[in-house]
Amino acid sequence: SGSSSGSSSSGSSSGSSSSGSSSGSSMTRYPRQIEFSRLNLRQTVTSKRKLAKLVASGAVDGWTDPRMPTISAMRRRGVPAAAVDLFCERIGISKADSKLDPAIFDDCVREVLEASAPRAFAVLDPLRVELVDFPAEDRFDDVPRRALGSSQRAVVGGQSDDGPARSLRFGGGKAHYVDRSDFWDVETRGPPPPGWKRLVPGGKVRLRYAYVVECLSVERDPETGEVAKVACAVDVATRAGKKVAGLSNKKQPGIIHWLREDDAAAVEVRTYDRLFKAADPGDDDDVDPASKAVFRKALVERGLLLDRENDAPPPPPGKELKEDTFQFERLGYFRREDDGDATVFHRVVPLKDSFGAAGSDHPPKATKAATTKAEAERPNKKATGWGKGEADPTRDLAPAVASAARLEVLVGDVVDARPHDDADDLLCLSVDLGEGAPRPVAAKLRRAYPDDQRRPLPGRLCVLANTKPRSVANFESRGVVLCAASDDGATVVALEPPRDAPVGARLTLQGCADVDAAPPSQVKNKRLWERAQPDFRLRDGVLYFQDRPVGLDDGARPCTAAGLADGRIQ
DSSP states (O other), X not given: OHHHHHHHXXXXXXXXXXXXXXXXXXXXXXXXXXXXXOOEETTOOOOHHHHHHHHHHTSSSSTTOTTSOSHHHHHHHTOOHHHHHHHHHHHOOOSSOOEEOHHHHHHHHHHHHHTTOOEEOEESSEEEEEEETOOTTOOBOOEEOOOSOTTOOOXXXXXXXXXXXXXXXXXXXXXXXXXXXXXXXHHHHOSOOTTOOSBOTTOEEEETTSOEEEEEEEEEOTTTOOEEEEEEEEEGGGOTTOOOTTSOOOOOSOEEOOEEGGGEEEEEEEEEOOSBSSSSOOTTOOBOGGGEEEEEEEEEEGGGSOGGXXXXXXXXXXXXXXXXXXXXXXXXXXXXXXXXXXXXXXXXXXXXXXXXXXXXXXXXOOOSSOOOHHHHHOOOHHHHOBTTTBOOTTTTSOHHHHHHHTOOEEEEEEEEEEEOSSOTTOEEEEEEOSSSSOEEEEESOTTTSOSOSSSSSOSEEEEEOSSOOEEETTEEEOSEEOEEEOTTSSOEEEOBOOTTOOXXXXXXXXXXXXXXXXXXXXXXXXXXXXXXXXXXXEETTEEEETTEEEEEXXXXXXXXXXXXXXXXXX
């Protein structure tokens, strides 16, 4: 490479000399250098100084802690190199500073592993299940294993995409185990939440690949009072994949995974989440203590362990799995780590869709990059009856008023503000809306507040929150800062919420406090903001929609604007 560089250099000099002699002047050409922005992820730090501080303080288990953003940690966790390549290809490069959602990286990891990781069963928190009146001789062996995901249908190693049968048996007079999170204890927790489709006393559920079972009784630990064992009856006419003449074979909506006791091996399973709670961690941000969970009594299929780990004879030839990364059905992707005499499974990433229900011990993880407050708090129409005979609160309102009433304007606290690198009139704000993590919001207020990044910009703003994320000059904005402008556009000021208004409080029109905010998709598709915006007006320094004041306490404490008496809202 040095030779190539030298010849290229001399060639360039020669060209410059001849050009200079022919034109009578010489020109020095300097190499062009373009600097792109660094790769930043939310809830992640990549500064070596900050990472060293985490290691030194004992907040993490060294540089190879699977929660750390280091190469050795990602390798230990089980992140494939192809997923890193896919992530870099997907995000591209930019000159503008921005923070990416780590869910993008997780999706790349899932896409790579879904096509290669064999599937298996694992029970993180085992609950013993006794089968009542189920004949010991009524059993089946060799449950088929999906060796490849649904996105790759091919013949691998001379076998179909269903892969080799795995050593997973049902019945045979043995006890079985299900995950404790799949059982709802009515006696201690009350009735199950709406939509619960898993095991409950007196309820039915299907054991994946096997039969429908009904919970008959519960046995408790006399010392702790916790459920120690459940007794279930098996409906022998509901064998998965078998149709019985004369029976309806109605599908059971709830399906859970299981393991037979002699096919299960005890291991330690570790699950991981984001290392920090804050979207933009700083020096003083504490590590989330819930970012790591350890299940020391977990069970996995015995065939996933190395032969030296088994107390029982090893699986028959052809039944072992040579891979070290698996998809535990309904749980996520896990990598096996063999350290001496111990075997540990690290969760690489969870699945997109979890079977957890509201109120369970293991709630599902959100799969969207962000969830607005309107989506989180929007009531269930089936539960409230709205739309099925119960009055729509916007039914008697004029169309423009109904559109404005469904906007979600929240009180936001400015956490940070900086000028945009490439846009002269843009401020990049970080605004706390009471959602746990601040939102990035772009505002064209840089010329109105040029002196300081936060002051004289008001500390509290009115933010339209139920809009879809959009890119503003390569900056992801997840909200709109409401401003008032004079009719000639010479003066622009930010609207301010009522004094002492709590962060995250919703600002509503007078007489419309009971109207729920619309989800972002409706705001976009029905153009709610575009319909309502012309009727918003600043009069005598107070925000109105037509003749209705906008603010807290049904408009009794309205929003205002400092330095402007009358103007339009933008």
